[in-house]
Amino acid sequence: MAYEIILATTMAISILFALSLNIITGFCGQVSLGHAAFYGLGAYAGAMLTKAGWPLVAALPPAAIVAGCVGFIVGLASLRVRHDFLAITTMGVSFLFVGVVRKQEWLGGEIGISGIPAVQFGRPGLLVLSIICAGLFAVVAVYIKRSWMGFAFDSIANDEDTARVLGIDVPRFKLWAFVIGTSGAGIAGALYAHHVRYIGPDSFGFVESVTVLAMVIIGGIGSVWAVALAAAVLSVLPLWFQFIDDYKLLIYGLMVFGVVRFSPNGIAGAVQSLVNRRH
Protein backbone atom coordinates (compact mmCIF):
# COMPACT_ATOMS: atom_id res chain seq x y z
CA MET A 1 0.00 0.00 0.00
CA ALA A 2 2.84 2.37 0.87
CA TYR A 3 4.22 2.01 -2.66
CA GLU A 4 0.85 2.85 -4.21
CA ILE A 5 0.64 5.95 -2.02
CA ILE A 6 4.10 7.03 -3.21
CA LEU A 7 3.04 6.53 -6.84
CA ALA A 8 -0.21 8.43 -6.34
CA THR A 9 1.58 11.31 -4.60
CA THR A 10 4.13 11.49 -7.41
CA MET A 11 1.26 11.60 -9.88
CA ALA A 12 -0.61 14.36 -8.05
CA ILE A 13 2.48 16.54 -7.69
CA SER A 14 3.38 16.04 -11.37
CA ILE A 15 -0.15 16.94 -12.41
CA LEU A 16 0.06 20.18 -10.44
CA PHE A 17 3.51 20.93 -11.87
CA ALA A 18 2.42 20.24 -15.48
CA LEU A 19 -0.83 22.21 -15.10
CA SER A 20 1.15 25.17 -13.81
CA LEU A 21 3.30 25.17 -16.97
CA ASN A 22 0.16 24.69 -19.03
CA ILE A 23 -1.05 28.13 -17.91
CA ILE A 24 2.11 29.79 -19.27
CA THR A 25 2.81 27.69 -22.34
CA GLY A 26 -0.54 26.08 -23.09
CA PHE A 27 -2.94 28.91 -22.36
CA CYS A 28 -0.78 31.96 -23.04
CA GLY A 29 1.63 30.51 -25.62
CA GLN A 30 4.84 31.53 -23.84
CA VAL A 31 7.33 28.71 -24.21
CA SER A 32 9.27 28.11 -21.00
CA LEU A 33 12.29 25.84 -20.73
CA GLY A 34 13.05 26.84 -17.18
CA HIS A 35 9.93 25.88 -15.26
CA ALA A 36 11.87 23.56 -12.95
CA ALA A 37 13.56 26.62 -11.44
CA PHE A 38 10.23 27.71 -9.95
CA TYR A 39 9.55 24.16 -8.81
CA GLY A 40 12.95 24.34 -7.09
CA LEU A 41 12.23 27.74 -5.56
CA GLY A 42 9.04 26.38 -4.02
CA ALA A 43 10.84 23.25 -2.85
CA TYR A 44 13.62 25.18 -1.15
CA ALA A 45 11.24 27.74 0.38
CA GLY A 46 8.89 25.00 1.65
CA ALA A 47 11.75 22.88 3.03
CA MET A 48 13.40 25.81 4.82
CA LEU A 49 10.12 26.83 6.43
CA THR A 50 9.13 23.36 7.64
CA LYS A 51 12.64 22.85 8.93
CA ALA A 52 12.10 26.07 10.89
CA GLY A 53 9.02 24.52 12.45
CA TRP A 54 6.22 25.62 10.10
CA PRO A 55 3.57 23.05 9.20
CA LEU A 56 3.62 22.20 5.47
CA VAL A 57 0.14 23.64 4.88
CA ALA A 58 1.34 27.01 6.19
CA ALA A 59 4.53 26.78 4.12
CA LEU A 60 2.69 26.35 0.82
CA PRO A 61 1.52 29.98 0.39
CA PRO A 62 5.02 31.44 1.01
CA ALA A 63 6.45 28.86 -1.43
CA ALA A 64 3.90 30.02 -4.01
CA ILE A 65 4.70 33.68 -3.32
CA VAL A 66 8.48 33.21 -3.63
CA ALA A 67 8.12 31.34 -6.92
CA GLY A 68 5.44 33.78 -8.15
CA CYS A 69 7.58 36.85 -7.39
CA VAL A 70 10.54 35.44 -9.33
CA GLY A 71 8.05 34.35 -12.01
CA PHE A 72 6.90 37.96 -12.27
CA ILE A 73 10.49 39.08 -12.89
CA VAL A 74 11.04 36.37 -15.51
CA GLY A 75 7.66 37.32 -16.99
CA LEU A 76 9.04 40.80 -17.56
CA ALA A 77 11.54 39.18 -19.92
CA SER A 78 8.63 37.79 -21.94
CA LEU A 79 7.60 41.38 -22.67
CA ARG A 80 10.88 41.92 -24.51
CA VAL A 81 11.60 38.57 -26.17
CA ARG A 82 9.37 36.02 -27.90
CA HIS A 83 9.26 32.46 -29.20
CA ASP A 84 12.72 30.84 -29.47
CA PHE A 85 14.36 33.76 -27.71
CA LEU A 86 12.00 33.43 -24.77
CA ALA A 87 12.71 29.68 -24.64
CA ILE A 88 16.45 30.38 -24.48
CA THR A 89 15.94 33.08 -21.85
CA THR A 90 13.89 30.78 -19.62
CA MET A 91 16.44 28.02 -20.16
CA GLY A 92 18.99 30.48 -18.81
CA VAL A 93 16.80 30.95 -15.72
CA SER A 94 16.96 27.20 -15.13
CA PHE A 95 20.77 27.16 -15.31
CA LEU A 96 20.98 30.32 -13.22
CA PHE A 97 18.85 28.78 -10.48
CA VAL A 98 20.99 25.65 -10.26
CA GLY A 99 24.21 27.69 -10.43
CA VAL A 100 23.15 30.10 -7.69
CA VAL A 101 21.75 27.44 -5.32
CA ARG A 102 24.95 25.40 -5.64
CA LYS A 103 26.95 28.27 -4.19
CA GLN A 104 24.61 29.02 -1.28
CA GLU A 105 25.81 27.31 1.89
CA TRP A 106 22.63 28.33 3.74
CA LEU A 107 20.67 26.33 1.16
CA GLY A 108 22.96 23.32 1.58
CA GLY A 109 25.13 24.15 -1.43
CA GLU A 110 25.99 21.14 -3.62
CA ILE A 111 24.76 18.71 -0.95
CA GLY A 112 21.27 20.17 -0.76
CA ILE A 113 18.82 19.96 2.09
CA SER A 114 18.23 16.64 3.83
CA GLY A 115 16.12 15.69 6.80
CA ILE A 116 13.08 17.58 5.56
CA PRO A 117 10.38 16.90 8.18
CA ALA A 118 7.69 14.36 7.43
CA VAL A 119 4.15 15.64 6.99
CA GLN A 120 2.02 15.51 10.16
CA PHE A 121 -0.33 12.77 8.94
CA GLY A 122 2.39 10.79 7.23
CA ARG A 123 2.39 9.74 3.59
CA PRO A 124 -1.41 9.41 3.33
CA GLY A 125 -1.68 12.98 4.63
CA LEU A 126 0.76 14.24 1.98
CA LEU A 127 -1.15 12.33 -0.70
CA VAL A 128 -4.44 13.94 0.33
CA LEU A 129 -2.82 17.39 0.44
CA SER A 130 -1.23 16.86 -3.00
CA ILE A 131 -4.54 15.69 -4.49
CA ILE A 132 -6.34 18.71 -2.99
CA CYS A 133 -3.72 21.13 -4.36
CA ALA A 134 -3.69 19.50 -7.83
CA GLY A 135 -7.51 19.37 -7.86
CA LEU A 136 -7.87 23.01 -6.82
CA PHE A 137 -5.33 24.11 -9.41
CA ALA A 138 -7.16 22.14 -12.09
CA VAL A 139 -10.41 23.89 -11.10
CA VAL A 140 -8.66 27.27 -11.24
CA ALA A 141 -7.24 26.37 -14.68
CA VAL A 142 -10.66 25.36 -16.02
CA TYR A 143 -12.18 28.55 -14.61
CA ILE A 144 -9.43 30.69 -16.17
CA LYS A 145 -10.12 29.03 -19.52
CA ARG A 146 -13.76 30.15 -19.30
CA SER A 147 -12.91 33.66 -18.12
CA TRP A 148 -11.94 36.86 -19.88
CA MET A 149 -8.36 36.08 -18.85
CA GLY A 150 -8.49 32.73 -20.65
CA PHE A 151 -9.97 34.44 -23.67
CA ALA A 152 -7.15 36.99 -23.67
CA PHE A 153 -4.50 34.28 -23.13
CA ASP A 154 -5.91 32.42 -26.10
CA SER A 155 -5.67 35.48 -28.33
CA ILE A 156 -2.08 36.17 -27.22
CA ALA A 157 -1.12 32.54 -27.92
CA ASN A 158 -2.78 32.80 -31.34
CA ASP A 159 -1.38 36.13 -32.47
CA GLU A 160 0.13 38.52 -30.01
CA ASP A 161 0.37 41.44 -32.43
CA THR A 162 -3.28 41.26 -33.46
CA ALA A 163 -4.31 40.99 -29.81
CA ARG A 164 -2.34 44.15 -29.08
CA VAL A 165 -3.90 46.06 -31.97
CA LEU A 166 -7.35 45.00 -30.75
CA GLY A 167 -6.57 46.74 -27.47
CA ILE A 168 -5.81 43.71 -25.30
CA ASP A 169 -3.28 44.56 -22.63
CA VAL A 170 -0.82 41.86 -23.70
CA PRO A 171 1.95 42.69 -21.19
CA ARG A 172 -0.47 42.55 -18.24
CA PHE A 173 -1.90 39.18 -19.27
CA LYS A 174 1.54 37.70 -19.92
CA LEU A 175 2.60 38.69 -16.43
CA TRP A 176 -0.58 37.16 -15.02
CA ALA A 177 0.24 33.89 -16.79
CA PHE A 178 3.76 33.83 -15.41
CA VAL A 179 2.68 34.69 -11.87
CA ILE A 180 -0.13 32.11 -11.75
CA GLY A 181 1.94 29.40 -13.46
CA THR A 182 5.08 29.88 -11.40
CA SER A 183 3.10 30.09 -8.14
CA GLY A 184 1.56 26.72 -8.98
CA ALA A 185 5.03 25.33 -9.64
CA GLY A 186 6.13 26.71 -6.26
CA ILE A 187 3.36 24.79 -4.47
CA ALA A 188 4.22 21.63 -6.43
CA GLY A 189 7.87 22.08 -5.47
CA ALA A 190 7.09 22.43 -1.76
CA LEU A 191 4.99 19.25 -1.89
CA TYR A 192 7.76 17.46 -3.81
CA ALA A 193 10.36 18.43 -1.18
CA HIS A 194 8.23 16.79 1.52
CA HIS A 195 7.57 13.80 -0.69
CA VAL A 196 11.23 12.92 -1.28
CA ARG A 197 12.47 14.64 1.91
CA TYR A 198 15.78 15.45 0.33
CA ILE A 199 16.39 18.10 -2.31
CA GLY A 200 19.52 19.21 -4.11
CA PRO A 201 20.19 21.66 -6.96
CA ASP A 202 20.26 18.86 -9.55
CA SER A 203 16.67 17.88 -8.72
CA PHE A 204 15.53 21.06 -10.52
CA GLY A 205 17.75 21.22 -13.56
CA PHE A 206 17.11 21.51 -17.25
CA VAL A 207 16.06 17.86 -17.54
CA GLU A 208 13.12 18.48 -15.20
CA SER A 209 12.09 21.53 -17.23
CA VAL A 210 12.14 19.49 -20.44
CA THR A 211 10.26 16.63 -18.78
CA VAL A 212 7.40 18.86 -17.66
CA LEU A 213 7.27 20.54 -21.08
CA ALA A 214 7.03 17.06 -22.64
CA MET A 215 4.02 16.33 -20.38
CA VAL A 216 2.29 19.49 -21.62
CA ILE A 217 3.06 18.81 -25.30
CA ILE A 218 2.08 15.13 -25.16
CA GLY A 219 -1.13 15.96 -23.28
CA GLY A 220 -2.10 18.69 -25.69
CA ILE A 221 -1.13 22.30 -25.19
CA GLY A 222 -3.91 24.18 -23.44
CA SER A 223 -6.06 21.19 -22.47
CA VAL A 224 -6.45 20.75 -18.72
CA TRP A 225 -7.64 17.14 -18.59
CA ALA A 226 -5.21 15.84 -21.23
CA VAL A 227 -2.18 17.52 -19.67
CA ALA A 228 -3.21 16.09 -16.27
CA LEU A 229 -3.52 12.64 -17.86
CA ALA A 230 -0.14 12.89 -19.60
CA ALA A 231 1.51 14.12 -16.41
CA ALA A 232 -0.03 11.29 -14.39
CA VAL A 233 1.15 8.59 -16.81
CA LEU A 234 4.57 10.03 -17.63
CA SER A 235 5.42 10.68 -13.99
CA VAL A 236 4.93 7.08 -12.90
CA LEU A 237 6.16 5.38 -16.06
CA PRO A 238 9.79 5.36 -14.88
CA LEU A 239 8.66 4.08 -11.48
CA TRP A 240 6.60 1.24 -12.95
CA PHE A 241 9.25 0.21 -15.44
CA GLN A 242 12.63 0.79 -13.84
CA PHE A 243 14.53 0.33 -17.11
CA ILE A 244 12.72 3.38 -18.53
CA ASP A 245 14.41 5.63 -15.99
CA ASP A 246 17.79 5.18 -17.71
CA TYR A 247 16.29 6.10 -21.07
CA LYS A 248 13.73 8.61 -19.78
CA LEU A 249 14.84 11.54 -21.91
CA LEU A 250 15.18 9.38 -25.00
CA ILE A 251 11.70 7.92 -24.57
CA TYR A 252 10.12 11.29 -23.75
CA GLY A 253 11.91 12.82 -26.72
CA LEU A 254 10.58 10.12 -29.04
CA MET A 255 7.09 10.58 -27.64
CA VAL A 256 7.23 14.35 -28.18
CA PHE A 257 8.51 13.75 -31.71
CA GLY A 258 5.68 11.30 -32.39
CA VAL A 259 3.05 13.65 -31.01
CA VAL A 260 4.32 16.68 -32.92
CA ARG A 261 4.52 14.60 -36.12
CA PHE A 262 1.20 12.73 -35.93
CA SER A 263 -1.01 14.70 -33.54
CA PRO A 264 0.32 18.24 -33.00
CA ASN A 265 -2.43 18.94 -30.49
CA GLY A 266 -1.42 15.96 -28.35
CA ILE A 267 -3.78 13.51 -26.72
CA ALA A 268 -6.48 16.17 -26.51
CA GLY A 269 -6.25 16.82 -30.26
CA ALA A 270 -6.34 13.11 -31.10
CA VAL A 271 -9.43 12.56 -28.95
CA GLN A 272 -11.11 15.64 -30.41
CA SER A 273 -10.54 14.47 -33.98
CA LEU A 274 -11.91 11.02 -33.09
CA VAL A 275 -15.03 12.63 -31.62
CA ASN A 276 -15.41 14.86 -34.69
CA ARG A 277 -15.08 11.83 -37.00
CA ARG A 278 -17.84 9.95 -35.13
CA HIS A 279 -20.22 12.88 -35.57
Next chain:
Amino acid sequence: MSALEIVGLNKSFSGFRVINDVNLFVEVGERRLIIGPNGAGKTTLFNIITGEIQPDAGTILLNGQNITNIPVQKRSHLGLTRTYQIITLFPNDSLLKNISLSLLALSSLRWSPFVALDVRNDIKLQALEVLDQVGLKRLADRPLNQTSYGEQRRVEIAMALAQRPKIILLDEPFAGLSIEERTQIRELLVSIPEEVTIVMIDHDMEVALEFAEKITVMHFGEVVVEGSRAEVVEHPKTREIYLGE
Protein backbone atom coordinates in the same frame (compact mmCIF):
# COMPACT_ATOMS: atom_id res chain seq x y z
CA MET B 1 -8.44 69.92 -35.32
CA SER B 2 -7.52 67.01 -37.59
CA ALA B 3 -8.53 63.44 -36.78
CA LEU B 4 -5.03 62.36 -37.71
CA GLU B 5 -2.04 64.62 -37.92
CA ILE B 6 1.39 63.32 -38.90
CA VAL B 7 4.34 65.68 -38.90
CA GLY B 8 7.90 65.00 -40.08
CA LEU B 9 7.67 61.23 -39.88
CA ASN B 10 10.83 59.27 -40.69
CA LYS B 11 11.73 55.60 -40.51
CA SER B 12 14.75 53.68 -41.75
CA PHE B 13 15.51 49.96 -41.74
CA SER B 14 19.25 49.19 -41.74
CA GLY B 15 20.01 52.59 -43.19
CA PHE B 16 17.36 52.33 -45.92
CA ARG B 17 14.80 55.09 -45.51
CA VAL B 18 11.28 53.69 -45.97
CA ILE B 19 9.38 56.71 -44.65
CA ASN B 20 10.88 60.03 -45.59
CA ASP B 21 9.62 63.16 -43.90
CA VAL B 22 5.95 62.32 -44.30
CA ASN B 23 3.34 64.90 -43.35
CA LEU B 24 -0.32 63.94 -43.42
CA PHE B 25 -3.43 65.73 -42.19
CA VAL B 26 -6.76 63.90 -42.26
CA GLU B 27 -9.91 65.73 -41.20
CA VAL B 28 -12.63 64.26 -38.98
CA GLY B 29 -15.02 62.15 -41.05
CA GLU B 30 -12.80 62.29 -44.13
CA ARG B 31 -12.39 59.31 -46.49
CA ARG B 32 -8.71 59.36 -47.44
CA LEU B 33 -7.08 57.03 -49.92
CA ILE B 34 -3.35 56.37 -49.90
CA ILE B 35 -2.00 54.91 -53.11
CA GLY B 36 1.42 54.10 -54.43
CA PRO B 37 3.37 51.24 -55.99
CA ASN B 38 4.68 48.30 -53.96
CA GLY B 39 7.37 49.38 -51.55
CA ALA B 40 6.09 52.95 -51.35
CA GLY B 41 5.87 52.70 -47.56
CA LYS B 42 2.08 52.68 -47.22
CA THR B 43 1.77 49.68 -44.88
CA THR B 44 4.83 50.81 -42.90
CA LEU B 45 3.07 54.13 -42.43
CA PHE B 46 0.01 52.29 -41.05
CA ASN B 47 2.25 50.19 -38.78
CA ILE B 48 3.82 53.35 -37.41
CA ILE B 49 0.43 55.00 -36.86
CA THR B 50 -0.82 51.97 -34.88
CA GLY B 51 2.44 51.74 -32.94
CA GLU B 52 3.55 48.36 -34.24
CA ILE B 53 6.70 50.08 -35.51
CA GLN B 54 8.32 53.00 -33.73
CA PRO B 55 9.35 55.94 -35.95
CA ASP B 56 12.87 57.34 -35.89
CA ALA B 57 11.50 60.87 -35.87
CA GLY B 58 8.21 62.70 -36.18
CA THR B 59 4.95 63.17 -34.33
CA ILE B 60 1.54 61.52 -34.62
CA LEU B 61 -1.50 63.24 -33.21
CA LEU B 62 -4.85 61.49 -32.90
CA ASN B 63 -7.65 64.01 -32.43
CA GLY B 64 -5.07 66.43 -31.08
CA GLN B 65 -3.48 63.98 -28.67
CA ASN B 66 0.15 63.02 -29.18
CA ILE B 67 0.21 59.23 -29.49
CA THR B 68 3.76 58.85 -30.85
CA ASN B 69 5.04 57.04 -27.77
CA ILE B 70 1.80 55.43 -26.58
CA PRO B 71 1.74 51.56 -26.55
CA VAL B 72 -0.18 49.79 -29.32
CA GLN B 73 -3.04 48.55 -27.13
CA LYS B 74 -3.65 52.02 -25.65
CA ARG B 75 -4.05 53.54 -29.13
CA SER B 76 -7.09 51.40 -29.81
CA HIS B 77 -8.54 52.64 -26.52
CA LEU B 78 -8.22 56.14 -27.97
CA GLY B 79 -10.34 55.19 -30.97
CA LEU B 80 -7.75 53.98 -33.49
CA THR B 81 -8.30 50.65 -35.17
CA ARG B 82 -7.11 48.90 -38.32
CA THR B 83 -7.39 45.97 -40.67
CA TYR B 84 -4.49 44.18 -42.37
CA GLN B 85 -3.48 43.45 -45.94
CA ILE B 86 -3.24 39.78 -44.99
CA ILE B 87 -6.06 38.87 -42.65
CA THR B 88 -4.71 38.28 -39.15
CA LEU B 89 -7.66 37.13 -37.09
CA PHE B 90 -7.96 34.07 -34.85
CA PRO B 91 -8.61 31.33 -37.42
CA ASN B 92 -9.49 28.45 -35.09
CA ASP B 93 -12.05 30.45 -33.15
CA SER B 94 -15.64 31.05 -34.14
CA LEU B 95 -16.80 34.30 -35.70
CA LEU B 96 -18.69 34.98 -32.47
CA LYS B 97 -15.53 34.59 -30.41
CA ASN B 98 -13.53 36.84 -32.73
CA ILE B 99 -16.10 39.62 -32.45
CA SER B 100 -16.50 39.08 -28.69
CA LEU B 101 -12.76 39.48 -28.25
CA SER B 102 -12.89 42.77 -30.10
CA LEU B 103 -15.78 43.98 -27.92
CA LEU B 104 -14.21 42.78 -24.68
CA ALA B 105 -10.84 44.38 -25.32
CA LEU B 106 -12.38 47.83 -24.97
CA SER B 107 -15.21 47.10 -22.54
CA SER B 108 -15.05 47.85 -18.82
CA LEU B 109 -14.83 44.09 -18.31
CA ARG B 110 -11.19 44.24 -19.32
CA TRP B 111 -10.43 45.27 -15.75
CA SER B 112 -12.03 42.08 -14.44
CA PRO B 113 -9.81 39.32 -15.84
CA PHE B 114 -11.44 36.61 -13.75
CA VAL B 115 -15.02 37.24 -14.83
CA ALA B 116 -16.52 34.10 -16.41
CA LEU B 117 -17.68 34.87 -19.91
CA ASP B 118 -20.35 32.23 -20.33
CA VAL B 119 -22.50 34.09 -17.81
CA ARG B 120 -22.06 37.38 -19.68
CA ASN B 121 -24.84 37.10 -22.19
CA ASP B 122 -24.65 40.82 -23.01
CA ILE B 123 -21.31 40.42 -24.79
CA LYS B 124 -22.69 37.53 -26.82
CA LEU B 125 -25.77 39.52 -27.80
CA GLN B 126 -23.66 42.52 -28.82
CA ALA B 127 -21.38 40.27 -30.88
CA LEU B 128 -24.38 38.72 -32.62
CA GLU B 129 -25.72 42.18 -33.36
CA VAL B 130 -22.39 43.17 -34.95
CA LEU B 131 -22.39 39.98 -37.04
CA ASP B 132 -25.96 40.72 -38.08
CA GLN B 133 -24.91 44.17 -39.30
CA VAL B 134 -22.37 42.60 -41.66
CA GLY B 135 -24.73 39.80 -42.69
CA LEU B 136 -22.84 36.99 -41.00
CA LYS B 137 -25.06 36.17 -38.02
CA ARG B 138 -25.93 32.78 -39.50
CA LEU B 139 -22.24 31.81 -39.39
CA ALA B 140 -21.71 32.97 -35.79
CA ASP B 141 -20.59 29.58 -34.45
CA ARG B 142 -18.51 28.55 -37.45
CA PRO B 143 -14.71 28.59 -37.02
CA LEU B 144 -13.23 31.47 -38.98
CA ASN B 145 -10.98 29.16 -41.02
CA GLN B 146 -14.10 27.49 -42.42
CA THR B 147 -15.42 30.68 -43.99
CA SER B 148 -14.59 32.26 -47.35
CA TYR B 149 -11.93 34.92 -47.74
CA GLY B 150 -14.56 37.56 -48.38
CA GLU B 151 -16.43 36.59 -45.21
CA GLN B 152 -13.19 36.77 -43.24
CA ARG B 153 -12.60 40.25 -44.62
CA ARG B 154 -16.09 41.26 -43.45
CA VAL B 155 -15.39 39.82 -40.00
CA GLU B 156 -12.15 41.77 -39.85
CA ILE B 157 -13.92 45.03 -40.67
CA ALA B 158 -16.75 44.13 -38.28
CA MET B 159 -14.22 43.60 -35.49
CA ALA B 160 -12.75 47.01 -36.16
CA LEU B 161 -16.20 48.64 -36.22
CA ALA B 162 -17.31 46.81 -33.06
CA GLN B 163 -14.78 48.90 -31.19
CA ARG B 164 -16.65 52.08 -32.18
CA PRO B 165 -13.49 53.69 -33.58
CA LYS B 166 -12.94 57.36 -34.31
CA ILE B 167 -10.50 56.49 -37.06
CA ILE B 168 -10.13 53.26 -38.97
CA LEU B 169 -7.14 52.30 -41.12
CA LEU B 170 -7.99 49.85 -43.89
CA ASP B 171 -5.04 48.11 -45.54
CA GLU B 172 -6.13 46.91 -48.97
CA PRO B 173 -9.64 45.79 -47.96
CA PHE B 174 -10.46 44.72 -51.53
CA ALA B 175 -7.33 42.65 -52.10
CA GLY B 176 -7.96 39.07 -53.23
CA LEU B 177 -11.75 39.42 -53.36
CA SER B 178 -14.14 38.34 -56.10
CA ILE B 179 -16.31 40.94 -57.85
CA GLU B 180 -19.30 40.00 -55.71
CA GLU B 181 -17.23 40.17 -52.51
CA ARG B 182 -15.86 43.56 -53.53
CA THR B 183 -19.39 44.86 -53.87
CA GLN B 184 -20.25 43.55 -50.40
CA ILE B 185 -17.18 45.19 -48.85
CA ARG B 186 -17.88 48.44 -50.68
CA GLU B 187 -21.44 48.46 -49.32
CA LEU B 188 -20.07 47.74 -45.86
CA LEU B 189 -17.62 50.64 -46.08
CA VAL B 190 -20.30 53.00 -47.35
CA SER B 191 -22.44 52.10 -44.32
CA ILE B 192 -19.73 53.22 -41.87
CA PRO B 193 -21.04 56.29 -39.97
CA GLU B 194 -19.88 59.62 -41.40
CA GLU B 195 -18.20 60.73 -38.18
CA VAL B 196 -15.75 57.84 -38.41
CA THR B 197 -12.62 58.87 -40.28
CA ILE B 198 -11.33 56.31 -42.77
CA VAL B 199 -7.82 56.08 -44.17
CA MET B 200 -7.48 53.36 -46.79
CA ILE B 201 -4.65 51.85 -48.79
CA ASP B 202 -5.66 50.16 -52.01
CA HIS B 203 -4.43 49.21 -55.43
CA ASP B 204 -7.89 48.90 -56.95
CA MET B 205 -8.04 52.44 -58.27
CA GLU B 206 -11.53 52.10 -59.67
CA VAL B 207 -13.20 51.05 -56.43
CA ALA B 208 -10.99 53.16 -54.23
CA LEU B 209 -11.33 56.36 -56.25
CA GLU B 210 -15.08 56.01 -56.08
CA PHE B 211 -14.85 55.79 -52.31
CA ALA B 212 -12.26 58.44 -51.43
CA GLU B 213 -12.64 62.20 -51.25
CA LYS B 214 -8.98 63.01 -51.05
CA ILE B 215 -5.99 61.02 -52.25
CA THR B 216 -2.38 60.87 -51.14
CA VAL B 217 0.18 59.32 -53.48
CA MET B 218 3.30 57.85 -51.91
CA HIS B 219 6.48 56.84 -53.69
CA PHE B 220 9.75 55.63 -52.14
CA GLY B 221 8.53 56.58 -48.67
CA GLU B 222 7.56 60.13 -49.60
CA VAL B 223 4.26 61.89 -50.16
CA VAL B 224 4.59 63.04 -53.78
CA VAL B 225 1.06 64.17 -54.64
CA GLU B 226 -1.98 65.05 -52.59
CA GLY B 227 -5.35 66.42 -53.58
CA SER B 228 -8.82 65.69 -54.85
CA ARG B 229 -9.49 62.72 -57.14
CA ALA B 230 -9.34 64.85 -60.28
CA GLU B 231 -6.20 66.67 -59.21
CA VAL B 232 -4.34 63.47 -58.39
CA VAL B 233 -5.40 61.62 -61.52
CA GLU B 234 -4.30 64.52 -63.72
CA HIS B 235 -1.09 65.20 -61.86
CA PRO B 236 2.00 64.44 -64.01
CA LYS B 237 3.77 62.80 -61.06
CA THR B 238 0.93 60.29 -60.65
CA ARG B 239 1.03 59.52 -64.34
CA GLU B 240 4.77 59.12 -64.17
CA ILE B 241 4.58 56.67 -61.25
CA TYR B 242 1.66 54.62 -62.57
CA LEU B 243 2.01 54.90 -66.33
CA GLY B 244 5.70 55.65 -66.68
CA GLU B 245 4.84 58.72 -68.76
